[in-house]
Amino acid sequence: MFSKNKKTEGLDHEQRLQYEYARKRIVQKKRLMQHFIIFLAGSVLLIIINPVLGIGDEFFIKDWFIWAILIWAFLFLIHLFNVFMMNKFMxxxxxxxxxxxxxxxxxxxxxxxxxxxxxxxxxxxxxxxxxxxxxxxxxxxx
Missing domain, CATH: 1.20.5 (Single alpha-helices involved in coiled-coils or other helix-helix interfaces)
Incomplete structure (x- = not known):
């Protein structure tokens, strides 16, 4: 009887660790998806601000929104790499x-x-x- 309880306690601890790990992964993927949605909305906003409304032509370089979107895309790719690749290695x-x-x-x-x-x-x-x-x-x- 006592050995049964010890085994279930061990399993409960192992299950709890697996649950915590799965929960962390879900949070990581959720944040990545949020980042992607914000990236898309921000890119559209930047495209509307510069070419359509002409804001920033006077004090920035021409087509500055492209550089902003490219830098943001690079940061998003780093986030993507971190969630899917680095998690496997580390x-x-x-x-x-x-x-x-x-x-x-x-x-x-x-x-x-x-x-x-x-x-x-x-x-x-x-x-x-x-x-x-x-x-x-x-x-x-x-």
Whole structure:
């Protein structure tokens, strides 16, 4: 009976982690879609502002809206790349591998330091024994 409860607790934890990961991915994709919609609406607005209304011809370069849209499109492509490509390379599995690698490095460094401390302690004990053998205390007279 007790083992059953432990297994379901483990599954619940695993399911919770999967749910959190899926939720994060949904939020990422939702924000990407919002960015795309804002990009389209903003591009249309920029096209209306410059060529149709002629705003900005006096103090900007000619057809400045094209450059603005291209820069915005580049930023959108970076966002798209981040959501779909970087998540595959640097997603949850990558984080777990990096965490395990760093934990292994840390435990190896701790073991190395412990070995040094044990060696120093052994040297100190040997030095104390040598000093006791070289300089024995005279017997106490009472």
């Amino acid at each position: 997603g949850k599995e990558w984080e777990d591998r990096q965490l395990e690698r760093l934990k292994a490095k840390q435990s190896a460094r701790i073991a190395e330091l412990q070995k040094e401390v044990d060696g120093d302690l052994l040297k100190q004990q040997q030095a104390l024994k040598k000093n006791e053998n070289l300089n024995p205390l005279p017997p106490e007279n009472e």
